[in-house]
Amino acid sequence: xxxxxxxxxxxxxxxxxxxxxxxxxxxxxxxxxxxxxxxxxxxxxxxxxxxxxxxxxxxxxxxxxxxxxxxxxxxxxxxxxxxxxxxxxxxxxxxx
Numbered sequence: 001x002x003x004x005x006x007x008x009x010x011x012x013x014x015x016x017x018x019x020x021x022x023x024x025x026x027x028x029x030x031x032x033x034x035x036x037x038x039x040x041x042x043x044x045x046x047x048x049x050x051x052x053x054x055x056x057x058x059x060x061x062x063x064x065x066x067x068x069x070x071x072x073x074x075x076x077x078x079x080x081x082x083x084x085x086x087x088x089x090x091x092x093x094x095x096x
Contacts, residue, residue: 001043005079006095012082016066034061035082038068046072054096056080071096 005013013035021028038059041048049057058067065085069092071078081092 001046001075001077003039003043003077003079006081008092008095009079009081016064016082016084020064031061031064034063035068039079042068042070042077046070046077054093056096060085 013032017028017032017035019028020031038061042059047057049059051057056069056071058069060067067081067083067085068079069081069083071080080095083089083092
């Protein structure tokens with residue numbers, strides 16, 4: 001299944017990776033690797049996460065306090081946000 005990112009989600013991913021790299025380079029690389037792993041899981045099984053009231057699905061990273069929030073549209077997975085668990089919950093809802 002094809003995976004596409006909203007522009008805002010790309011920026012969130014870059015910002016978070018940059019933050020972790022500023023702490024320790026390997027930490028930033030680990031963050032990126034975990035994002036890649038979770039996106040692969042989503043692409044292999046898009047219905048892995050339950051659908052929420054707003055029609056999104058989310059998967060939590062194991063090591064980092066972030067969700068990947070996504071929508072399914074036919075044969076495209078749209079990554080809506082790479083959102084921190086506790087910072088400004090639901091700030092991304094105006095994107096859907």
